[in-house]
Amino acid sequence: MYHLARGIIQELTRREEYSVLILGLDNAGKTTLLEKLKGIYNEGRSLSSDKIVPTVGQNVGHITINNTHLKLWDVGGQHALRTLWHEYYAECHAIVFVVDSTDRARIEECRDTLQTIVAHEDTEGIPVLMLANKQDRDDSLEVEDIKEIFNRIAEHLGARDSRVLPISALRGEGVKEAADWLTIRLERNKQYRPPDRR
Template identity: 80%
Template sequence: MYHLIKGIYYELTREDEYSVLILGLDNAGKTTLLEKLKSIYGSGKEVNPDKIVPTVGQNVGHIRINSINLKLWDVGGQDMLRTLWKEYYAEAHAIVFVVDSTDRARIEECRHTLQTVITDEDTEGIPVLMLANKQDRDDSLEVEDIKEIFNRIAENLGARDSRVLPISALKGTGVTEAADWLTVRLARNRQYRPPDKR
């Protein structure tokens, strides 16, 4: 009897959780973004940026925003690790693609990489939020210039929700706006890709 009651209680108290992939080329600021989100919506503890190292493999964070539970997957962006991204697509509810606005030399590689991600059948229909990171730096591309570059793949996005927003993951500028946009789209898209239970 105890196990039955415990099982019923467990089922009744489980909450919805959405998995969000944080992707982008290496050095785009994905881990800095994850740590900033955790400090704002999670523990409240800031991580010294000097202590953040390149991700080899993955980092995972759990946060709650606007009563929505998120499991954030920060996956390494080095060329050899990008082939592993596909393993995460089927379970993802949204993709946050981080662009280094100062890396002009690799902006086309970045565009091509995002195009590969959004044309995979396992990512079809899920929201895509592209973040033009490092907007606090003087040498960064303007958001309008980045939008123009990525408009060439807009037809691949189809009818799904997508947006380009400026942020500075280091300073936190634009991070809460990005999180708000994301949570609204996740809730809106729950019929297409229902949340997991945790």
């Protein structure tokens, strides 16, 4: 009887959880974004910016926004690690693609990388949020310029929800707005890719 009651309680207290991939080239600010999100939504429990080092492999964080539970996967962006990204696609519910707005030399590589992601069959239909990071810097490209560069992949996005937003992950500017946009789209897309039950 105890096991039956325990099983019922566990089933009733399970919650929906969405897996979100945070991708982008190395040094785009993915880990800084993850830590800023944890700091905003987990009562300040995050690494300070001076303790953040390049990701080799992955970092995982959990946050809750308006009763929407997110498991955030910050996956390393070095060229060798990008070949492993596709292993995560089938299980994710959304992709956040972080662009270093100051890295003009690699902006085309960045665009080509995003095109490869959205063209993969396992990412079909899931929301894609592109964040033009480092907008606090004087040498950053304007968001409109970044949109123009990335317009060439619009045909691969299809009818899915997608957006480009300016942020400064370091300062936290635009991060909450990006998270709000994402949670609305996850809820809207749950019929297509239902959340996990944890």
